[in-house]
Amino acid sequence: MKKNTFLSILAALLVTACSGSQQPSESQSDALPDNVYCVKKFQIYGIQDHDQTLSAELFKGYNDSLLTQVMPTGETEAGINVFLVDFGEFGYILFDAGIGADKGGRLMETLDSLDISPNEISQIFITHLHFDHVGGLFNPDGTAAFPSANLYIPQPEYDAWSSGKMGDTKVVEMIDRCYEGRINCFTPGDTIDSVLCLVTIPAYGHTPGHTIYNIEDVLIVGDIMHAVALQLDHPEFCARFDADPAQAVATRKAVLDRARTEHLTLCGMHFPRPLTIKF
Numbered sequence: 001m002k003k004n005t006f007l008s009i010l011a012a013l014l015v016t017a018c019s020g021s022q023q024p025s026e027s028q029s030d031a032l033p034d035n036v037y038c039v040k041k042f043q044i045y046g047i048q049d050h051d052q053t054l055s056a057e058l059f060k061g062y063n064d065s066l067l068t069q070v071m072p073t074g075e076t077e078a079g080i081n082v083f084l085v086d087f088g089e090f091g092y093i094l095f096d097a098g099i100g101a102d103k104g105g106r107l108m109e110t111l112d113s114l115d116i117s118p119n120e121i122s123q124i125f126i127t128h129l130h131f132d133h134v135g136g137l138f139n140p141d142g143t144a145a146f147p148s149a150n151l152y153i154p155q156p157e158y159d160a161w162s163s164g165k166m167g168d169t170k171v172v173e174m175i176d177r178c179y180e181g182r183i184n185c186f187t188p189g190d191t192i193d194s195v196l197c198l199v200t201i202p203a204y205g206h207t208p209g210h211t212i213y214n215i216e217d218v219l220i221v222g223d224i225m226h227a228v229a230l231q232l233d234h235p236e237f238c239a240r241f242d243a244d245p246a247q248a249v250a251t252r253k254a255v256l257d258r259a260r261t262e263h264l265t266l267c268g269m270h271f272p273r274p275l276t277i278k279f
């Protein structure tokens, strides 16, 4: 699609989104953002970096008959998602970076369709260090995909991976090498001086330092749920990916309770299209 055609679609999406309260728009082709929201003066772009279908096998061992009822086909639709926020004076900011172009990630293609150069990404906030969230930090040749970006990583997450507690330390070594001098580890719960309207929230359990982000009435929730169709109503189910299942369940319940009480919009890194849920 030509960029001018795309821009007129984007303009229409923005008008739709800004005239209502964060209504998701229709899905676009794979290289385009799935939706655009306006939150006060900010615009949030939901980008499905890669398709994903998850097997029911990952959720076995809790209540298998209920699992079969909810997932009769034995699988559920998910996704690998990235959220891009146009923070105006603070620049373009990414939340996670997807799986990486060499594994089929569409983030770079989508940024190109938005006429945004990787150099214009000023900051990247990481929910956790699983590779489907940080693979997109690197070009296929092993160099930094975002040469001007400052990285923000939760300190307990960085520590867990660099100590070997999470297994392979390769991902931290790659980050250290590619983003040397631009890595900022923070304590979840802190506000970030460079983006004052952003609140970081500890949401441990999936990984030791898993962190979510609050902007106005939006929560960017990382891997708080892997199978929305199941875990939204049954948060007691964990995917096998959750490192500390009991803690992950408590965190999931707390985040969902808060979203329901405060009528928040959740942006999830594995939510199926339209990538968000408004409560």
Ligand SMILES: [Zn+2]
Pocket: 130, 132, 133, 223, 269, 270
């Ligand atoms: Zn994930």
